[in-house]
Amino acid sequence: MSRVAVKTDLDPAIAGRLKRNSDGLVAAIVREHGSGDVLMLAWMDDEALHRTLTTGRATYWSRSRGEYWVKGATSGHFQYVHDVALDCDGDALLVTVEQVGAACHTGEHTCFHNELPVTRPEGVTP
């Protein structure tokens, strides 16, 4: 679903550092404070980032629903924002949160619960 640009109060100094994709979004990797577990990957536009940086609650742009998504607003599984970092080329964020309950809609702790088989040629470790 396409995104309608909204007026945002995101600090222009931050907005100027973002390298958005063709939908106006940057990727947000969500990590649990304390455990360091990687919980999920979501997406933010400027306003979602502004809300994440200022409301204390992680807020994303839902690509499927075409609306802002305060994680936990429906499930109660809020993500309280601990810190946010931008990567070197401005197209990805690392959002560290206090996760209430399960991060994944399946009820799993993280969304990354499907292991894929890894094989290695002889002599290539770890």
Add this chain to the structure above:
Amino acid sequence: MSRVAVKTDLDPAIAGRLKRNSDGLVAAIVREHGSGDVLMLAWMDDEALHRTLTTGRATYWSRSRGEYWVKGATSGHFQYVHDVALDCDGDALLVTVEQVGAACHTGEHTCFHNELPVTRPEGVTP
């Protein structure tokens, strides 16, 4: 740069679970084994995932160069693949690696070294 579809030996059972973006790519969150540090975000097509799962070395699709990118091939900063997990909706991977040297081309340990300012309304913790 647009991606030319290549023949791939990726297991069709895995390929069938991927939900690729319009460029045929899935996001790959790269995490360091041991420290758990999130190092970078990269992208994979089916063949890059196949190479990552079978060669022991993390391999991505470079969107800027339009070619496969064995991380470390130029810098020596290889990523030896420890494990790979697919997320619940098939559009993101979590690749856990043994990182040789710095993950970021800037020389920093991780690409997420730019902290953004977080404020919280009173009463909203962590």
